[in-house]
Amino acid sequence: MTAPAPLINLTIDGVPVAVPPGTLVIEAAKQAGVLVPHYCYHPGLPVAGVCRMCLVEIEKAPKLQIACATTVTEGMVVKTQTAPAKDARQSVLEFLLINHPLDCPICDQAGECELQDFVFQEGQAGTRYAEFAKRFNPVEDFGPDVLYVPNRCILCTRCVRFMDDVAKEPVLNVSERGDRAFIGIHPEARLDHPWAGNVVDLCPVGSLLSKDFLHKARAWELDKTASICTGCSQGCNITLDTRDEVVVRVRPRPNLDVNRYFICDHGRAHYKWMNRGDRIEAPLIRRDGELKAVDWDEALAKVQTILRGASGKAVALVSPGASSEALAAAKRLLSGAGFSWTGAFQIVMGEDAPLAGVPNLALRAERAPNAKGAENLGYTRDYAQALEAAKTAAVVLVLDEPDCAVETNGALVYLGTVLGNDAACRKADVVLPIANVAEEEGTFTNRDGKDQRYYQAKPAPGMAQPAAWVLGELATALGLAEATR
Amino acid sequence: MGYPHKPHPKETVVLSQYFGDADARTYKGWVKRGGYEALAQALKMDPPAVTDVVKESGLRGRGGAGFPTGLKWTFMPKEKKKPHYLCVNADESEPGTFKDREIMRWTPHGLLEGAAIAAHAIRAEVVYIYIRGEFTEPWTIMEQALAEADAAGVFGSIKIYLHRGAGAYICGEETALMNSIEGKRGNPRIKPPFPAAAGVFGLPTTINNVETLAAVPHILKRGAAWYKGLCLSNPKSTGTKLFSVCGNVQRPGNYEVTLGFPLKDLLNDMAGGAPAGRTIKACIPGGSSVPILTREEAEDTLLDYEGVVAKGSMLGSGGVIVFDDTADMVYQIMRLTRFYAHESCAQCTQCREGTAWTTKILERILAGQGKTKDLDLLLDLSENMTGKTICVLSDSCAAPVVSGIKKFRGEFEAYLAGKRQPVMVA
Numbered sequence: 001m002t003a004p005a006p007l008i009n010l011t012i013d014g015v016p017v018a019v020p021p022g023t024l025v026i027e028a029a030k031q032a033g034v035l036v037p038h039y040c041y042h043p044g045l046p047v048a049g050v051c052r053m054c055l056v057e058i059e060k061a062p063k064l065q066i067a068c069a070t071t072v073t074e075g076m077v078v079k080t081q082t083a084p085a086k087d088a089r090q091s092v093l094e095f096l097l098i099n100h101p102l103d104c105p106i107c108d109q110a111g112e113c114e115l116q117d118f119v120f121q122e123g124q125a126g127t128r129y130a131e132f133a134k135r136f137n138p139v140e141d142f143g144p145d146v147l148y149v150p151n152r153c154i155l156c157t158r159c160v161r162f163m164d165d166v167a168k169e170p171v172l173n174v175s176e177r178g179d180r181a182f183i184g185i186h187p188e189a190r191l192d193h194p195w196a197g198n199v200v201d202l203c204p205v206g207s208l209l210s211k212d213f214l215h216k217a218r219a220w221e222l223d224k225t226a227s228i229c230t231g232c233s234q235g236c237n238i239t240l241d242t243r244d245e246v247v248v249r250v251r252p253r254p255n256l257d258v259n260r261y262f263i264c265d266h267g268r269a270h271y272k273w274m275n276r277g278d279r280i281e282a283p284l285i286r287r288d289g290e291l292k293a294v295d296w297d298e299a300l301a302k303v304q305t306i307l308r309g310a311s312g313k314a315v316a317l318v319s320p321g322a323s324s325e326a327l328a329a330a331k332r333l334l335s336g337a338g339f340s341w342t343g344a345f346q347i348v349m350g351e352d353a354p355l356a357g358v359p360n361l362a363l364r365a366e367r368a369p370n371a372k373g374a375e376n377l378g379y380t381r382d383y384a385q386a387l388e389a390a391k392t393a394a395v396v397l398v399l400d401e402p403d404c405a406v407e408t409n410g411a412l413v414y415l416g417t418v419l420g421n422d423a424a425c426r427k428a429d430v431v432l433p434i435a436n437v438a439e440e441e442g443t444f445t446n447r448d449g450k451d452q453r454y455y456q457a458k459p460a461p462g463m464a465q466p467a468a469w470v471l472g473e474l475a476t477a478l479g480l481a482e483a484t485r
Numbered sequence: 486m487g488y489p490h491k492p493h494p495k496e497t498v499v500l501s502q503y504f505g506d507a508d509a510r511t512y513k514g515w516v517k518r519g520g521y522e523a524l525a526q527a528l529k530m531d532p533p534a535v536t537d538v539v540k541e542s543g544l545r546g547r548g549g550a551g552f553p554t555g556l557k558w559t560f561m562p563k564e565k566k567k568p569h570y571l572c573v574n575a576d577e578s579e580p581g582t583f584k585d586r587e588i589m590r591w592t593p594h595g596l597l598e599g600a601a602i603a604a605h606a607i608r609a610e611v612v613y614i615y616i617r618g619e620f621t622e623p624w625t626i627m628e629q630a631l632a633e634a635d636a637a638g639v640f641g642s643i644k645i646y647l648h649r650g651a652g653a654y655i656c657g658e659e660t661a662l663m664n665s666i667e668g669k670r671g672n673p674r675i676k677p678p679f680p681a682a683a684g685v686f687g688l689p690t691t692i693n694n695v696e697t698l699a700a701v702p703h704i705l706k707r708g709a710a711w712y713k714g715l716c717l718s719n720p721k722s723t724g725t726k727l728f729s730v731c732g733n734v735q736r737p738g739n740y741e742v743t744l745g746f747p748l749k750d751l752l753n754d755m756a757g758g759a760p761a762g763r764t765i766k767a768c769i770p771g772g773s774s775v776p777i778l779t780r781e782e783a784e785d786t787l788l789d790y791e792g793v794v795a796k797g798s799m800l801g802s803g804g805v806i807v808f809d810d811t812a813d814m815v816y817q818i819m820r821l822t823r824f825y826a827h828e829s830c831a832q833c834t835q836c837r838e839g840t841a842w843t844t845k846i847l848e849r850i851l852a853g854q855g856k857t858k859d860l861d862l863l864l865d866l867s868e869n870m871t872g873k874t875i876c877v878l879s880d881s882c883a884a885p886v887v888s889g890i891k892k893f894r895g896e897f898e899a900y901l902a903g904k905r906q907p908v909m910v911a
Binding site: 047048049050051052053055063064066069087088091092094095096098099128129131132154155157173174176177178179180181 | 653655670675826827828829830831832833834835837838839840841842845849862869872873874875
């Protein structure tokens with residue numbers, strides 16, 4: 001390996017920073033703790049330099065420079081808070097606002113709007129554009145989940161550049177010229193690329209809106225939780241936005257190694273099941289041929305009795321969406337209790353949908369967030385064989401596979417979030433309610449072997465507990481060492 | 486100018502020698518007049534030697550910026566690792582400018598020859614001549630001339646293509662022009678990278694104006710010293726330049742004079758001054774993008790790059806727009822800003838919104854609805870539109886507003902005070 005090039009030293013608002021050669025001033029400023037206001041710049045897109053918001057003063061430069069297109073040089077002195085720089089940015093805000101409707105009270109972006117934020121930060125209170133009408137264009141339906149509200153558009157072109165250079169499906173453009181300009185869509189195209197939803201996140205204002213999230217919540221009502229997408233095995237980092245303990249939106253969380261700044265539309269829409277109302281809310285045990293609700297002590301005692309009273313083969317049929325902690329605990333429980341253990345999972349398959357402009361980023365055909373984690377722990381993909389083995393096993397443990405077509409002569413313990421109608425798990429001896437991914441903390445291993453943590457976004461319903469906790473309690477009760485982590 | 490009138494005795498006829506002479510348009514006719522001799526001479530020379538001659542001549546870009554042409558050519562990579570391109574800016578759209586049109590109409594081979602010499606000097610194998618879309622007649626003439634010259638094989642290994650614009654003023658900006666050639670929207674690019682490093686198709690490119698290149702064969706044939714000697718004032722401004730005079734004059738048209746020529750003589754002698762019974766009030770000396778001069782300033786101006794700057798304006802493209810005492814300066818300035826508002830590419834915020842806003846305020850003033858604060862607002866907007874955008878379209882819109890308010894404030898105030906009949910602006 002060649003030695004990295006020496007760092008470039010510069011000063012931003014008096015703060016010295018050292019950054020690699022080729023770094024843009026706007027990025028170097030972040031290191032100095034300075035956010036230079038900007039609209040068109042986005043680290044995941046090619047530089048456009050058009051909004052002119054990030055004008056800063058650079059010593060020895062004859063005029064103000066845009067921080068997003070200026071590369072650092074040794075000894076550079078950047079000043080973002082001088083009068084000329086502030087005046088220039090204030091004038092850009094004024095220009096942007098003359099045609100921007102002040103409809104923040106009904107705009108979904110309010111509260112997370114960069115125009116709102118920077119006007120609040122350094123804009124002026126009044127307008128000098130009084131008496132002239134603002135530009136008006138009707139709302140357009142761009143695609144399955146995207147609405148375009150041209151009146152709010154500040155023509156930063158992030159959406160155009162995303163479709164051109166990242167999705168590589170150039171269906172958007174800037175149409176017309178001057179102040180008549182708007183974002184146009186190819187007349188025969190729809191914004192239905194599998195990654196098109198990112199334009200909504202990229203839009204710094206409320207011009208591109210998600211139909212799914214339309215008028216669902218105000219930004220300030222949302223709680224945000226770091227999570228991992230369960231849509232496929234890519235392991236995109238996401239934020240779960242919850243309002244009153246309901247997941248209402250999924251947004252990408254930047255991770256340059258996994259998903260950069262983006263998530264696909266499949267992942268974006270893959271949250272409604274997290275809010276299901278038909279959840280198992282209490283432990284159930286079979287009594288007189290029917291499942292009856294009991295408390296945890298009784299249910300756990302029942303499972304202990306089953307495990308202590310059986311020997312021989314045990315089979316675990318698990319979801320590849322279960323956390324590595326739960327999968328490890330299940331394995332430890334069954335093997336620790338002395339069974340000859342097999343574990344297997346099945347994967348739902350779908351279409352592959354790569355994001356052309358980013359290497360190694362795609363909606364993967366394997367719709368399983370933790371298949372790699374399960375494999376690492378010794379679970380196999382040979383689900384058919386495991387189902388066969390289950391028939392003669394002494395104990396079968398099903399982990400959150402509600403539609404699992406299991407048949408067994410042994411005892412059936414089901415840990416799950418829901419009970420399917422007519423499903424085999426309704427025949428279980430014990431049903432233990434568990435939390436879903438939004439309700440617990442855990443780890444997934446993505447297809448490239450990266451372990452990634454997700455966090456609890458909302459409480460589990462009723463008496464449901466994380467599967468790892470349930471299995472750990474059982475192991476402790478059985479006296480297995482290191483049963484809980 | 487030679488067309489449609491005979492040259493004025495005070496003109497120095499070089500580029501316009503064959504204006505009006507249809508035979509010079511043909512390949513045979515051009516060769517008969519000594520055409521393509523300079524190219525043959527250049528092709529025998531080492532490319533840097535050609536550049537040196539042009540450098541020595543003092544020739545400067547005639548498109549508006551006045552950058553030394555020979556120096557620009559030296560910016561091309563010394564070591565040729567990639568294909569080089571020459572772009573010819575024939576997208577002459579600056580209001581008040583119509584010199585390149587006449588060069589292409591009457592001496593198409595002169596342009597082709599100059600372009601081929603330049604291509605040889607910068608070691609470009611391909612030349613794109615980007616012709617303004619509205620130039621239907623020049624287009625046809627250029628097409629025919631290129632076909633004849635190609636058939637004669639005068640360009641050697643250099644391939645010349647004509648590219649037709651589609652009617653956007655901004656495509657005359659050099660980097661927008663390159664985007665347009667590439668088939669993209671004609672948006673100016675951020676510089677750096679400069680064209681010599683990454684121009685058309687991302688490859689080293691030099692871009693020159695039609696008039697600049699048309700002068701090159703003359704320089705090669707008659708020598709750098711001859712061209713350098715064509716100078717009436719500042720030694721940094723050499724050679725002849727075509728001035729397109731239009732507006733309130735008796736004989737509008739193109740006039741070719743040696744740089745340093747008095748603007749007063751151009752206006753009064755050649756163009757015949759204001760129409761009978763009127764007097765000249767103001768003049769824009771270099772195309773609509775430069776500050777306006779009052780008559781007093783104009784009569785004291787020498788037409789070279791430095792001389793016009795000394796009077797607070799710029800030589801620009803040499804499009805001289807003349808206003809007489811009947812002209813309504815507020816209306817004229819509104820027409821200019823409306824043009825820029827229409828032509829703004831919409832990339833930069835200040836330009837997209839500022840050009841339109843400026844126009845609306847001027848329209849309001851003309852309609853008798855102006856407010857006392859409007860002049861200060863216009864000046865402040867102009868300040869905010871100057872020096873802050875990718876290209877200079879925004880600055881160009883601000884220049885006539887600022888100079889107009891400064892020099893003709895009384896006309897604005899008359900509207901504001903209700904002393905002038907409001908003008909309904911469609």
